[in-house]
Amino acid sequence: MSVIECKELTVAAIRNGTVLDHITAGSALAIVKLLNLHQEGKTLSLGMHLPSEKLGTKDLIKIVDWELTPKEANKVALLAPHTTVTVIRDYETVKKFPVQLPDAIEGLVKCPNPQCISKHEDIPGKFSVQRRRHSVKIRCHYCHIGFTQDDIKLQQGAPL
Amino acid sequence: MTCLDERTFVGRDILSIDSLSREDIIHILDHAKCLKEKTSPDLLRGQIMGSCFFEPSTRTRLSFEAAMGRMGGSSIGFSDETSTSTQKGESLADSVRTVEQYVDVLVLRHPKEGAAQLAADICSKPVINAGDGANQHPTQTLLDLFSIRECQGRLDELNIALVGDLKYGRTVHSLAMASCHFNMRLYFVAPESLEMPKAICDRLREQRVKFSFHRSIEEVMPKADIIYMTRVQKERFSSPVEYQRVKDSFVLTPDSFDRAADHLKVLHPLPRVNEIDKRVDDTDYAYYFQQAENGLHVRKALLGLVLGKLH
Numbered sequence: 001m002s003v004i005e006c007k008e009l010t011v012a013a014i015r016n017g018t019v020l021d022h023i024t025a026g027s028a029l030a031i032v033k034l035l036n037l038h039q040e041g042k043t044l045s046l047g048m049h050l051p052s053e054k055l056g057t058k059d060l061i062k063i064v065d066w067e068l069t070p071k072e073a074n075k076v077a078l079l080a081p082h083t084t085v086t087v088i089r090d091y092e093t094v095k096k097f098p099v100q101l102p103d104a105i106e107g108l109v110k111c112p113n114p115q116c117i118s119k120h121e122d123i124p125g126k127f128s129v130q131r132r133r134h135s136v137k138i139r140c141h142y143c144h145i146g147f148t149q150d151d152i153k154l155q156q157g158a159p160l
Numbered sequence: 161m162t163c164l165d166e167r168t169f170v171g172r173d174i175l176s177i178d179s180l181s182r183e184d185i186i187h188i189l190d191h192a193k194c195l196k197e198k199t200s201p202d203l204l205r206g207q208i209m210g211s212c213f214f215e216p217s218t219r220t221r222l223s224f225e226a227a228m229g230r231m232g233g234s235s236i237g238f239s240d241e242t243s244t245s246t247q248k249g250e251s252l253a254d255s256v257r258t259v260e261q262y263v264d265v266l267v268l269r270h271p272k273e274g275a276a277q278l279a280a281d282i283c284s285k286p287v288i289n290a291g292d293g294a295n296q297h298p299t300q301t302l303l304d305l306f307s308i309r310e311c312q313g314r315l316d317e318l319n320i321a322l323v324g325d326l327k328y329g330r331t332v333h334s335l336a337m338a339s340c341h342f343n344m345r346l347y348f349v350a351p352e353s354l355e356m357p358k359a360i361c362d363r364l365r366e367q368r369v370k371f372s373f374h375r376s377i378e379e380v381m382p383k384a385d386i387i388y389m390t391r392v393q394k395e396r397f398s399s400p401v402e403y404q405r406v407k408d409s410f411v412l413t414p415d416s417f418d419r420a421a422d423h424l425k426v427l428h429p430l431p432r433v434n435e436i437d438k439r440v441d442d443t444d445y446a447y448y449f450q451q452a453e454n455g456l457h458v459r460k461a462l463l464g465l466v467l468g469k470l471h
Binding site: 123143144145 | 178253270271274275277278293294295296
């Protein structure tokens with residue numbers, strides 16, 4: 001890649017904050033919503049469908065003055081399991097780690113099955129997480145139906 | 161409710177056939193056999209069953225209540241949602257929390273999938289799933305297996321034809337999954353639009369269960385040990401023409417058995433409409449009424465086990 005191309009593609013560096021890199025292409029907006037960043041008044045930079053040696057194409061998010069905790073990172077793993085999290089302080093990388101899928105998730109998404117009891121009672125969605133080689137499947141604790149990432153719908157306002 | 165002792169059934173929730181191992185199933189069936197031969201009229205004396213049916217049922221509810229009564233226990237509850245506080249907007253969770261104060265075991269039927277799991281999560285008493293939407297109906301599968309073993313002398317390596325509505329029928333889904341424990345060969349006989357769902361077939365493949373797809377009972381009749389009939393409902397078809405074209409391919413009449421093995425038996429979870437001709441009732445092949453009776457004995461066994469009166 002030429003210098004000019006690099007300058008055109010690079011999202012501006014941040015002094016303090018968090019960089020989410022190697023996000024599954026097309027998932028950045030869903031992750032912003034997942035982490036409620038659009039409602040927190042955070043300064044964000046997004047890149048979508050950027051070229052990536054590792055993934056082919058990727059998304060990228062930079063959040064100014066905000067550090068993602070490992071617990072929050074694991075939520076991201078549901079939509080973008082290859083994401084790496086870099087915490088920046090004073091332009092220096094102080095922490096870098098990959099997101100890890102938890103074995104179970106609760107309160108993050110609602111079951112897509114309209115006949116599931118969790119859609120008709122005031123209870124959070126609850127799932128076990130099953131890792132496949134190139135994808136993730138979640139199985140509802142209640143109705144036992146399995147869903148792919150494409151099936152997953154985000155639950156608004158899920159607490160961290 | 162978590163099982164107080166993982167090695168026994170005491171306090172255990174019975175929510176799906178998937179949660180039962182081969183050994184569990186055989187243990188239940190063995191107890192059911194003993195209770196069928198000789199009931200224990202005082203086994204559950206002083207015990208109370210909560211019979212919580214949020215949608216109507218005849219066979220399941222009556223057989224659970226009879227099972228309890230035949231063993232000296234009693235039951236309280238309701239037979240449909242209209243007679244409950246659900247009409248006032250009460251949640252299932254609150255209903256369960258209330259009823260569990262009065263009973264020793266909760267038997268639940270509900271139209272929503274996963275309702276029994278929710279009840280089990282919050283209830284301190286054992287919960288038995290009597291059917292939750294299109295999801296699970298484990299006691300039906302247990303009585304189906306009991307009946308198969310009773311009429312064939314075994315469960316292992318049988319040829320089972322599942323016929324009719326295989327897409328929406330929870331009984332056939334559940335029975336197909338249970339077959340994984342017993343090396344059964346399955347024959348799926350259904351119209352194309354009502355075939356066994358891919359998710360079930362994928363799980364069967366993972367468990368190395370052999371199965372095949374067929375469009376008429378005639379194709380599988382010579383090979384079958386058991387024919388498990390379910391009703392093909394007109395309302396499941398988007399096209400009335402398609403329904404008219406296929407409906408007679410999934411009906412049993414006395415003429416259907418020309419090439420049947422002598423030991424073949426026909427099962428049906430009931431109620432039936434016209435998918436089994438009434439003249440079949442008088443043949444040696446019919447076993448669906450004995451199957452219905454077996455529900456009583458299997459449920460006696462389950463109640464006795466989860467209440468710690470059978471071991």
